[in-house]
Amino acid sequence: MLAADLIRAQDIDVLGLFFETPFFTAQRAVKSALSMDLPLMVVDITKRHLEIVRHPKNGYGGNMNPCIDCHALMFRIAGEMLKQERADFIITGEVLGQRPMSQNKQSLRKVASESGYGDLLLRPLSAKLLPLTMPEEKGWVNRKLLMDLQGRTRKPQMEMAGQLNFHDYPSPAGGCLLTEKVFARRLKDLFSQGKDTEIREIELLKLGRHFRLAPFEKIVVGRNKQENEAILALSKEKDHILTSANGPGPVVLALGDFTDSSMAIAASITASYSDVGEGNTTTVKIKRGEVERLLMSTAMSKGEFVCYML
Ligand code: SF4
Secondary structure, three states: OHHHHHHHOOOOOOOEEEEEEOOEOOHHHHHHHHHOOOOEEEEEOHHHHHHHHHOOOOOOOOOOOOHHHHHHHHHHHHHHHOOOOOOOOEEOOOOEOOOOOOOOHHHHHHHHHHHOOHHHEEOOOOHHHOOOOHHHHOOOOOHHHOOOOEOOOOHHHHHHHHHOOOOOOOOOOOOOHHHOHHHHHHHHHHHOOOOOOOHHHHHHHOOOEEEEEEOOEEEEEOOOHHHHHHHHHOOOOOOEEEEEOOOOOOOEEEEOOOOHHHHHHHHHHHHHOOOOOOOOEEEEEEEEOOEEEEEEEEOOOHHHHHHHEO
């Protein structure tokens, strides 16, 4: 928002781009863009992004976040869009040194060069501390009016935001879902299956409790009504859906071709999260497509299946 404002203050039109994947969605950006009358285009980059999440050339940050490759990909795609949008150059809100790994001088240089559009990539908030770019050199942008922010503090940015009446902006901390420990662990497990990843499998990682019962057998257990409904909505004919036949309980989605013994564990976990109470027996309904069957199952203690938890 600040970078866009700095450039617009020089009478240059700015088009906001938000690159969307299952790991980060556009809601907040849409709200922010609306609040400052910035035209915004949301571009789905899932396919290309997933490829770099699987095989990041420059490795991961703290979890499954390939930030350097991710930035480079976004700038490459922005570069590829320049012609169609009749735009001349790219700006970003990056600040030198704001993130120790992905926004130090070396990383900024690397990202610019790997994007293939380094000459056209301007970081208005730190421009005065960075090498001259083509938009400055050619006089499209007045470098003197750009900034020299650096470091981890966001205080100057927050002050600028206050002066510009930008009160509703995304939290400065954190990153996308790939930076979250539990999500990253589940994603790593999903990739370890070695098959093509379905988008719904990534969406499922955001919901419920996950248990890997065997290499190709996994269950997702809803934690509340909303999650139960979301899990059902993501289910397919080929999946098994387990529910308690005798009263309230979770929706459990079983992914894979289950053996009888794995299905017995899945049913027992279903019973454990139902209202039946530990050690008691209940009936679990197992549905696959149009076929239904019932299985008597005893609720295990949570300690008995924690070893399966992702
Ligand atoms: S935090 Fe997520 S969205 Fe941001 S650069 Fe890293 S991988 Fe990309």
